[in-house]
Amino acid sequence: MDYIRENVRYLRRLKGLTQEELSDALNIKRSQLGAYEEGRAKPNYEVLVNMAKFFSITLDALITKNLEKSKIAPEDEKDIKGKNLRVLSLTVDNAGKENIELVPVKAAAGYMTGYADPSYLEELNKFRLPFLPESTYRAFEIKGDSMYPLPSGSIVVGEYMENWKDIKDGQTYLVISNHDGIVYKRVFSQIEENQTLVMRSDNPSYPAYSLHVDEVHEVWRAVLHISYANKGSESSFHNIVQLMQEMQKDIKSLKKKD
Numbered sequence: 001m002d003y004i005r006e007n008v009r010y011l012r013r014l015k016g017l018t019q020e021e022l023s024d025a026l027n028i029k030r031s032q033l034g035a036y037e038e039g040r041a042k043p044n045y046e047v048l049v050n051m052a053k054f055f056s057i058t059l060d061a062l063i064t065k066n067l068e069k070s071k072i073a074p075e076d077e078k079d080i081k082g083k084n085l086r087v088l089s090l091t092v093d094n095a096g097k098e099n100i101e102l103v104p105v106k107a108a109a110g111y112m113t114g115y116a117d118p119s120y121l122e123e124l125n126k127f128r129l130p131f132l133p134e135s136t137y138r139a140f141e142i143k144g145d146s147m148y149p150l151p152s153g154s155i156v157v158g159e160y161m162e163n164w165k166d167i168k169d170g171q172t173y174l175v176i177s178n179h180d181g182i183v184y185k186r187v188f189s190q191i192e193e194n195q196t197l198v199m200r201s202d203n204p205s206y207p208a209y210s211l212h213v214d215e216v217h218e219v220w221r222a223v224l225h226i227s228y229a230n231k232g233s234e235s236s237f238h239n240i241v242q243l244m245q246e247m248q249k250d251i252k253s254l255k256k257k258d
Contacts, residue, residue: 003066004048005039010068011055012037026050056214089118090136091126099126100137100157108140108182112217129157129224136160138220140174142184146201147172154227156184158220165191167219174220175199179211184222 012022023033028047035041043051052059061067091099102125103111114120129137139157142150150156158174167173167189174184175197188198196210 002042002063004042004063005037007062007065007067008033008043008051009037011051011057015055025054089121091118091121093126093128097128098136099128100139101126102139102141102155103182104141105143111176112178112181132157132223137223138174139226140182140184140220146203146206147184148203150184150202150225151227154225156222157224157226159223161219161221164197164213164216164219165189167191167197167221172222174218174222175211175216176218176220177211177215178217179215187219 012019015022017025019033019037020030023030026033026047027050032041032043036043048059048062052062055062057067091101093099101121104125107124110120127139137157137159139155141153141155143152145152156172156174161167161173167187169188170186172184173187174182175187176182183199185199185201188200190196190198190210191213195213197213197216198208198210200208
């Protein structure tokens with residue numbers, strides 16, 4: 001059983017919105033919203049995602065929990081341990097194996113709104129690295145010198161962190177947040193104390209800062225850096241993508257020889 005009908009009506013009233021105001025915010029017709037609240041129709045995936053984002057609540061809570069009876073408000077639903085469903089879309093290859101999607105700097109702004117959109121991910125370059133243990137990975141191009149000596153334009157492959165309490169102090173992570181988009185930093189957890197993550201750069205010219213978990217969308221533990229070894233080498237995103245694709249082909253060839 002789902003509680004979409006009850007929850008949409010409860011959350012709308014909790015925010016003091018009319019049906020017209022909420023439908024405008026969600027970019028749907030008022031008649032559609034009325035049908036959802038009366039149980040005559042159910043919202044599609046895209047509308048559900050927009051609702052979850054608008055009310056700052058997880059999809060799982062929106063669909064499966066009676067929020068009014070359990071007295072759960074959106075601000076109570078920040079999911080640190082990953083018990084509730086976070087919105088994370090994936091792509092797979094022809095064999096059903098998860099791809100590693102590459103997010104270049106030029107697509108970073110789009111990732112902030114499209115990370116839950118399968119059609120957005122389909123537009124990204126993809127590859128697989130069979131030597132990595134089975135898990136969920138994503139790759140991000142980094143820019144700037146805050147994590148020197150890792151050069152700007154490098155690719156960092158991250159493993160998806162479901163439970164943010166598993167963050168290890170001083171290790172490097174890719175953190176996606178409302179505060180500053182996609183960043184690569186050394187992270188120190190203060191979740192238990194004050195619900196924050198302390199973000200530190202390897203370049204001492206950049207001051208550390210704190211990020212409240214309410215601002216955070218995703219955390220990825222860095223597992224691999226990909227960049228050219230020598231200064232002066234062409235290290236454009238396009239060439240690094242080609243390098244990874246060639247590496248994947250070489251690995252496949254070696255496996256066939258075995």
